Amino acid sequence: MKVAIRGGGVAGSLLAYLLNNSGNEVEIFDIKGSYVKPCGDIVPNVYDPPKGWDVDYEIKRFAFLVDGEKIYDVSYRNPKWLVIDKWKWINSMRDKIPHKITIEPPKPERYDVVVDSRGPYPMDRKVVYTTRAIIRTEKFDDTAVFEFSSKYTGFYWIFPSKEGEYNIGAGFLEYKNSRELLLDYLKDHFEGYKLLDIRGAPISVERPKEKGNRIGEARGLVFPLSGEGIRPSAISAERAFQALIRGKDVSTSLDRELKVIEGRIKIQSILLNAYMSAKPSMRKVMMKTLMKNDVLIDAYLEDKIDLQGISESLRLMRSGEF
Template sequence: MAKVVGLGPSGSAFLLRHGRGFGVDFSRRYVKACGEAVPVETPMVEARYVVDKVRTFRFFLWDREVGEASYTKPRWYIVDKERWVESMRAGAPSAGGPYDVLVKAGGPYQSMGEKITVVRFYVEGARRPANEAVDFVFSRDAVGFYWVFPHGGVLNVGGGFLGVDNPVPHVKKFVEKWLGGGRVVDVRGAPLTVMPRVVLHDGEGFRIGEAAGLVYPLTGEGIRPGVLSAIALAEALSTKKPLEEYRRRVAPIVKQVEFQKKLLSLAVRMSERGGALLELADDGVLRDYIEENLSARTLLALLAKKPAAAARLIAALLR
């Protein structure tokens, strides 16, 4: 029997897949600020909770378009995350009692590592991106980005930046200057772990999702790794060495998290020199960014094609 603390996407998905446990959560309903987007292959996402689809990702260094990653068919789903999570909560066991496995799934409230605050607006009447497209707009003044996602009849507009405690006024200005205005109908804020310390078991219990540090630092994506880690633990608990098996199953996620932490540190150093990591990217790198498939090989291939970019990168590394 498992006791799960935290019933967001990770905790609820674990209970549904494991089937032998109960959940504890201190919020009456699930609400968390984010882009509410998941890759189409993400497990346990039912079609009835999909409110939009995305096949083009455009990247801007403020007002200058840097590149895009496009697909012939939708690559991400935009979900009504609150309804989706509430449906998983309703389907998960809720009775308490004795337990022999503790699972921590409290997201940023249980994670270890540096955090920032992100904010999400729902905006009506603003200029929309192209059909089935999202925009990532990187600031020249801070390490971080704004996002613009379709979300049914409104836009999901948000942002988060290192060193910015309250991004609300920044996102308000972004809505006015970059989107041409619009009516804000809902505002949500939440912490996000951007330099996570990966801890899969802390001596007291297992950890999944962002509570385990399984959130991607460069994109902030946490839903997919959260659900995948929940399924991995649920299945590992039926093996003879569950922790060893859990580590094996989430190893690709951990590898990507650790690599993105290094890139985020590099982005900070480049920003201090007046540059931006995004300036080094091409469409191939941006596709790897979307696919959460960044690697040293990706960077080496890019730098071989862009000697000037290589020089700027080396200068930042040697700073």
């Protein structure tokens, strides 16, 4: 086949890598020559991609705060989350693929299939504008921290990214200048830190109406309560690859294969909208209810908030696995 992929992020690069390794002709169309989009660089430790990634840190401990008040903390026996070198992983998949610095194939009719993997950049849905900083500090703790605000819809995060370094970010739907909020947060919470990198990017928190031949975040595959999109994007690339090499329709196949993931994203969207419409006092009640429940926290950390996922977390808790 001859395939054009619009966008070379997680899903687009992985799909291109798989197709190229199978002897197909692939071109990536992206406005940047290398991948640099920032995020938390976190994946739940439940998925192995077909092209392996480097793990920079393993996270076992988590703390949850609301308006600066610690509500709950939890530790797991085994790593719950992995911090990966996402940029290196994606660029290693792109380096052998022909790449054009544009987002549109000049003559799409030359290709058997054109796949849309532009992340949030069609901008045809609700997004949250996030800013992420990498800092180095002598005062280091191995706990991943979520700090929610009852004033805005979103959260600050503090994720250990490697020994002595943190990936710290902010994103709130009602406040677009997340850079300003993040810089103030750093001043209030850290002393004597060194800022290594800071940059921002939009993240989808709503599903697009049009999903045809879309994969990854372009299809809306981001969990809106956590912002995690690496794993569902990679899974969508795998499923799209399998459909293409079998001569199946990509859109129809993804509707079927991603039903569980998209169902969980829909549930999170409903919860997010309920949180947005609630008064600040009720928001605090909602967050405290979630954060004091072991099973719900486990389901939140693995983005499996539905009956099946909650039952799985309950089974793990009863078996003593965490």
